[in-house]
Amino acid sequence: MAEAINVELLLRRALAPVEPPERLATQLAATLQSITDMAAEELEGWELASMRDPRNWVRPAAALVVGSAAGAALVLLRARQRHRDQPPGSIGELRERAAETAQDFADEARKLLDPR
Amino acid sequence: MLEPKGNAKAQLDAEFSDLYKAHLRDVYSYAFYRVGNHHDAEDLTEQTFLQAYRHFERALRESDGRPLRPWLIRIAHNLAANLYRDRARRPQSPLDESAPIAAAHTTEELVAGRDELKRVLEGVALLPDDRREALIMRFALGMDNREIARALGRTDGATKVLIHRAIKQLEGLVAMDEDT
Numbered sequence: 001m002a003e004a005i006n007v008e009l010l011l012r013r014a015l016a017p018v019e020p021p022e023r024l025a026t027q028l029a030a031t032l033q034s035i036t037d038m039a040a041e042e043l044e045g046w047e048l049a050s051m052r053d054p055r056n057w058v059r060p061a062a063a064l065v066v067g068s069a070a071g072a073a074l075v076l077l078r079a080r081q082r083h084r085d086q087p088p089g090s091i092g093e094l095r096e097r098a099a100e101t102a103q104d105f106a107d108e109a110r111k112l113l114d115p116r
Numbered sequence: 117m118l119e120p121k122g123n124a125k126a127q128l129d130a131e132f133s134d135l136y137k138a139h140l141r142d143v144y145s146y147a148f149y150r151v152g153n154h155h156d157a158e159d160l161t162e163q164t165f166l167q168a169y170r171h172f173e174r175a176l177r178e179s180d181g182r183p184l185r186p187w188l189i190r191i192a193h194n195l196a197a198n199l200y201r202d203r204a205r206r207p208q209s210p211l212d213e214s215a216p217i218a219a220a221h222t223t224e225e226l227v228a229g230r231d232e233l234k235r236v237l238e239g240v241a242l243l244p245d246d247r248r249e250a251l252i253m254r255f256a257l258g259m260d261n262r263e264i265a266r267a268l269g270r271t272d273g274a275t276k277v278l279i280h281r282a283i284k285q286l287e288g289l290v291a292m293d294e295d296t
Contacts, residue, residue, distance in 0.1 A: 007287050008255075010236040015255040020144035024158050028165055032136065035169065036129045 132172050136165055139185055142257045143192050149252045150196040160199065164192040186266035189253065193267065232290075239289035247282035254279060 140161070147160035168175070168191055175187050240248055246268065253259045253267060265275035 006232075007236065007283060007290060010232055011240070011251060011255040011283075011286075014233050014236050014240070015149060015252060017141055017256055017258075018145045018148040018157075020140055020161065021154065021158070024144070024161065025140060028136070028140070028162055031162070032133070032165065032169060035166075 128173055128176075131176065132169055135168075135172075135184055135188070139188055140165075142185060143188055145256045146189055146192050146252060147196065149256055150192070150249075151199065156199070160192060160195055163195050164188060167191050167195070182266075183263065185257075185259070186263045189257070189259070189267040190269070193249065235290050235293045236286065239286045239293065242289055243282055243285060247278060247285065250275065250278050251282050251286075 143164050144157060144161045147164070148154070148157040151157050151160060165188075168188055175184060179187065240251060243251070249268065250264055253264045259267070261272055261275050261279065264279070265272045268275065268278075270278070
């Protein structure tokens, strides 16, 4: 038991922490700082470039297309629902239904373009 | 809209800077006892922190508030293993994995009435890699069992056994050396 304690004590002395050379700390801090600066510049550059580069418009444009398609599908679904609810009628009723559908399209388009 | 991204990055960099300041000595000590010379230890330390910086955000997210020292030491451990593997492939620069421990102390230190210390260091050099690593983490870095377990990718129980066996084996080696 006493032997074990001795070994542990000796290990503490033998494997004492080693102080890094001061220049390593300075060098590493400088390297990390330059990486950080480069990353910040890259981020800034990307932000500006992303506004100018049409390739970066793809995502918002795709979102608009998907949103529009979803809106159109919703309008058609509503129109079909109304059609199912009402019995087939005169030309006047058909015209009325077409007007309602057009109104639905207009409402959906307004929702999509609303900046809120 | 773009400002928070920049702020988050600055915050992350500040946190990494704190981590680096807090653990530079740990990583360096570990590297030094693994490779046995300042030149390679500096390289290994630098590479460890550069790699840590690249994966810091993810590590922070996955750490769940736990200390990141074991993660850093694990990076150093893997890089050191790669270093040994690369050098082993090159016949012109053979490297004995057990040599660095003894090389970490100067001859003056070892002869100045420190025969026991010399025996312990020689014993540590003879231990299997995982036992030697665990002892470096415990005694050079002061890591507890849980931290060592995370650094070595083992369970707490397995790590406790590993350290116990390492010390027992070392006692045997030192006693044997004393007898001869």
